[in-house]
Every structure is written in structure tokens, then in C-alpha cells.
Amino acid sequence: MMGTPNPPPFEPAHAFTPRLMELVGDPLYSEVWTDPALSPRDRSIATVAVLAALYRPDELPEHLHRAIDNGVTRDEIAALLTHVAFYAGFPAAISASAIAARTLPD
Numbered sequence: 639m640m641g642t643p644n645p646p647p648f649e650p651a652h653a654f655t656p657r658l659m660e661l662v663g664d665p666l667y668s669e670v671w672t673d674p675a676l677s678p679r680d681r682s683i684a685t686v687a688v689l690a691a692l693y694r695p696d697e698l699p700e701h702l703h704r705a706i707d708n709g710v711t712r713d714e715i716a717a718l719l720t721h722v723a724f725y726a727g728f729p730a731a732i733s734a735s736a737i738a739a740r741t742l743p744d
Contacts, residue, residue: 690734691726699741
């Protein structure tokens with residue numbers, strides 16, 4: 639399915655549920671993402687896998703970019719999505735791969 643990717647859900651979500659979006663900033667990004675028990679790279683790998691498995695197309699593009707920023711390569715993301723297929727199902731992995739192809743062009 640080609641076309642314009644969905645815009646990030648944060649703006650409409652913030653307008654509708656400002657308290658929910660405050661919780662994304664604090665504690666999610668201020669505490670959970672900075673917990674030294676996992677590196678940002680490992681946290682990105684886990685997050686991309688979960689978003690792919692649960693089919694969260696609105697959230698996945700942002701976290702694909704974050705994963706690249708955190709040192710995960712395109713090849714590693716491709717391998718991760720292939721791995722996800724065996725645990726979350728091929729349709730979820732194929733959908734996530736299509737999103738990744740649109741989000742992370744060559």
C-alpha cells in the first residue's frame with residue numbers, strides 16, 4: 639500500500655489527551671528511556687520489535703528513526719523484522735517492513 643504515511647499521532651493525541659502526552663515526556667522519556675539497565679540501542683530494538691508485533695503503524699516510523707539515531711542499522715532492522723515474523727506472525731512483520739521501507743529509504 640503506497641501513499642502518504644500517517645502523520646505522527648502526537649499532535650492530535652496531545653490536543654485530545656494532554657495529560658497522557660505529559661506522561662510520555664515524564665516518566666517515559668525522562669526516566670524509562672534513560673534507565674541505565676538497557677542501552678538506548680537495546681531499548682530501540684525492543685521498542686521496534688514490540689511496535690511491529692502489535693502493528694502500531696502510527697508509532698513505528700518515529701521509533702525507526704530513533705533506532706537509527708541510537709545506532710541500529712537498516713540491515714539490523716531488516717533482520718529484526720524477519721525475526722519478528724516467527725514470533726508475531728508474518729502479516730505483522732510484512733506490514734512493519736513496508737512501513738520501514740517508506741520510512742527509511744535507501
